[in-house]
Amino acid sequence: MKVIIIEDEKPSARRLQRMLDKLNVPVDQMLHSVEESIEWFQNNVHPDLIFLDIQLSDGLSFEIFDTIKIKSSIIFTTAFDEYALQAFKLNSIDYLLKPIDDEELEVAVNKYKELKPKAKNVQLNFDDIKKLLSNSPVEREYKKRFTTKIGQHLKMISVDEIECFYSENKGTYAHTIEGRDYLLDTTLEKLEEELSPKMFFRISRKYYININAIKDIISYTNSRLQLKLNNYKEQEVIVARERVKDFKLWLE
Structure with a gap:
């Protein structure tokens, strides 16, 4: 087939x-x-x-x-x-x-x-x-918010508040502009279809980045790029070598 x-x-x-x-x-x-x-x-x-x-x-x-x-x-x-x-x-x-x-x-x-x-x-x-x-809008609807459980409460997080998504220990987290990290019931693979490609880009297996959160872009070893985000500073954020070309096109 x-x-x-x-x-x-x-x-x-x-x-x-x-x-x-x-x-x-x-x-x-x-x-x-x-x-x-x-x-x-x-x-x-x-x-x-x-x-x-x-x-x-x-x-x-x-x-x-x-x-x-x-x-x-x-x-x-x-x-x-x-x-x-x-x-x-x-x-x-x-x-x-x-x-x-x-x-x-x-x-x-x-x-x-x-x-x-x-x-x-x-x-x-x-x-x-x-x-x-022709009787229906052709614009796609992308996810505008996420919910996460905090104790007995549910918190809503707007995608505009999220600097990046990252995976760690088999979990997927959202890091917000307030510097908080929230565990989400999703995966980076699912996010690739749920988020606007104009706003978010998956730079590696670990990170999905909001374009508005990028403060600086620095040349890195092995033809890769290092990103400095506005608030996220827990680990180095590196654009994988195979994603660099698409990442540059995305920025334009």
Whole structure:
């Protein structure tokens, strides 16, 4: 089975790839824009299955199908609201709401395998889908706050108050502008889909950084970068070497 992912947010694409690897579904290719996807489809054998995000950096993914006739089966990955999801139900398309859940992904993959002989005969009416989506906002909703338990109380923390997220001893913590650390019931992997990529960037396996918290950036050993944050001073905050290029692009 040949599988590709079309997703403009690279952290989300990598997370989905890791989830599929656990299901023994290898991903052959990851594409990140309408333009890149069209060029790839023009020069490669089309896959059996596409995991397709709707809104890409350079337009709606449906524009790909306006140019290229694609017979691959599709599972949409989307952050659209329930009303917009009528489009997928009407067209017999499977879909996964972001952030994608492991169990729901497994169910969708198994459903595709069961329906594989029929899947290629499904005719998708993208015009109808676009009409329904036009009645729904295309902007994604990202997480705006977190809750954490302190004794018998629940505290709400706005993402604007968080300088960074970090993992330690199998726990995930939020460090706030007030210099406090709070244990959260989540993981850095889940945060990659829940937080705005314009505001937060995962610089390493340990740290997820708020762009507004960066006070200084210093060249470090082995082509890495060291970040100085406004308040977090517990440990050195290092941008992993393989993330430096994307980090610099993110800053721009």
